[in-house]
Amino acid sequence: MKKRILLLGFNKSQIILLNKKFGKNIFLTSLKDFNKANALISFKRYEFEKIINNNLISKFSCLEWIHLPGAGIENYLFFKELNKTKFTNGKIIQGNQVADHAIALLLSLTRKISFISKYGQDKPFDFRPIELNNKRALIVGFGGIGKCIADRAYGFGLKLDAISYEFDHKNRIIENFYLLENLNEAVSKADVIFISAPLTNKTENLFNSKIFKKMKKNSILINISRGKIVCNDSLIKALNEKKLLGVGLDVTYPETLNKNHKLHKMDNVIITPHIAGISQNFTNSTLELIIKNIN
Structure with a gap:
C-alpha cells in the first residue's frame, strides 16, 4: 500500500514540484483528508498550530512521521502519547x-x-x-x-x-x-x-x-x-x-x-519579532530538507 503524506502550508508551485518528483498520488493537501495520511509535513508553523488549537491531535495517532519547519520542539510535546511516530524539524537549516x-x-x-x-x-x-x-x-x-x-x-x-x-x-x-x-x-x-x-x-x-x-x-x-x-x-x-x-x-x-x-x-x-531563523535561503532550504526527508 502506497504511503500518503498530508501537506500543510505549501504553495502551488511547491506542490507541483513535489508531485513531479514523487508522483501525484502520494500527497494530500486538505486537512479534511487527515484520516488517509501516513505522514504530515507542515511548511508553516501556524498551519500546524491549527491542529493543536482545534484539538485534532488524537486523530493523528496513526501517523508514522510528522515534520515541522521550525527549530523548536515544544509543539511535539503535545504528541507524547504517539510513541511510534517519528518526529523531525528544521533546526538543521536554522x-x-x-x-x-x-x-x-x-x-x-x-x-x-x-x-x-x-x-x-x-x-x-x-x-x-x-x-x-x-x-x-x-x-x-x-x-x-x-x-x-x-x-x-x-x-x-x-x-x-x-x-x-x-x-x-x-x-x-x-x-x-x-x-x-x-x-x-x-x-x-x-x-x-x-x-x-x-x-x-x-x-x-x-x-x-x-x-x-x-x-x-x-x-x-x-x-x-x-x-x-x-x-x-x-x-x-x-x-x-x-x-x-x-x-x-x-x-x-x-x-x-x-x-x-x-x-x-x-x-x-x-x-526583534522572532526573525532569527529567517534568511534569504530559508524557503529553498526548507523545501530541500523536506525532499531529503521524504526520500
Missing part, C-alpha cells in the same frame, strides 16, 4: 542564521548601536563600548544552535561555558560544562548568557527571580529560543534594579508584546 542573530543582538548592546542610531548627537551620554575579549559567556542549551553560537562567540575572544544534558569533552572551546540543575552556579560566573535551550516543562520560566538574583551585575542576556523560558516580571524587575546591562530578545511571551509594554520603553532592551 542554526547558522539564529547564531548570527544572537551575536548581532549582543554587539548591538555592547556597542549601543540602536541607542546611538536612535538619538545620535541629540542626547548626551557617557558611554564606552564594552570589549568582549576575555569576557565569559554561558550558552544555555548546547544543541545544534548552541554549538553555532559557540563557534561565533569564540571568535570574539569570549571564554565559554555551556549548560547541556551531555558533556562533549571533545569540544575544546567550551571550558566548563554544567547540568541544568547547576544553572545557579553557572550564571553567577557569566558576563553574557545566551538562551538556546528548547522550551520544555523543565525550561519554562527557567529564568525567574531566583536565577536573576544569582546573575552577575551588569551581565547581558540574549534569548533566541522561546519567550516562555524567561519570566517577564522577573526580567523587568532585574532591569529596573540595574542588575542587567542589557537584554536582547528575538522571542517574547506573548509572541507580540503590546507596543506600550515596559520592555519596549527601555533603552537597554532590543526586541
Whole structure:
C-alpha cells in the first residue's frame, strides 16, 4: 500500500514540484483528508498550530512521521502519547542564521548601536563600548544552535561555558560544562548568557527571580529560543534594579508584546519579532530538507 503524506502550508508551485518528483498520488493537501495520511509535513508553523488549537491531535495517532519547519520542539510535546511516530524539524537549516542573530543582538548592546542610531548627537551620554575579549559567556542549551553560537562567540575572544544534558569533552572551546540543575552556579560566573535551550516543562520560566538574583551585575542576556523560558516580571524587575546591562530578545511571551509594554520603553532592551531563523535561503532550504526527508 502506497504511503500518503498530508501537506500543510505549501504553495502551488511547491506542490507541483513535489508531485513531479514523487508522483501525484502520494500527497494530500486538505486537512479534511487527515484520516488517509501516513505522514504530515507542515511548511508553516501556524498551519500546524491549527491542529493543536482545534484539538485534532488524537486523530493523528496513526501517523508514522510528522515534520515541522521550525527549530523548536515544544509543539511535539503535545504528541507524547504517539510513541511510534517519528518526529523531525528544521533546526538543521536554522542554526547558522539564529547564531548570527544572537551575536548581532549582543554587539548591538555592547556597542549601543540602536541607542546611538536612535538619538545620535541629540542626547548626551557617557558611554564606552564594552570589549568582549576575555569576557565569559554561558550558552544555555548546547544543541545544534548552541554549538553555532559557540563557534561565533569564540571568535570574539569570549571564554565559554555551556549548560547541556551531555558533556562533549571533545569540544575544546567550551571550558566548563554544567547540568541544568547547576544553572545557579553557572550564571553567577557569566558576563553574557545566551538562551538556546528548547522550551520544555523543565525550561519554562527557567529564568525567574531566583536565577536573576544569582546573575552577575551588569551581565547581558540574549534569548533566541522561546519567550516562555524567561519570566517577564522577573526580567523587568532585574532591569529596573540595574542588575542587567542589557537584554536582547528575538522571542517574547506573548509572541507580540503590546507596543506600550515596559520592555519596549527601555533603552537597554532590543526586541526583534522572532526573525532569527529567517534568511534569504530559508524557503529553498526548507523545501530541500523536506525532499531529503521524504526520500
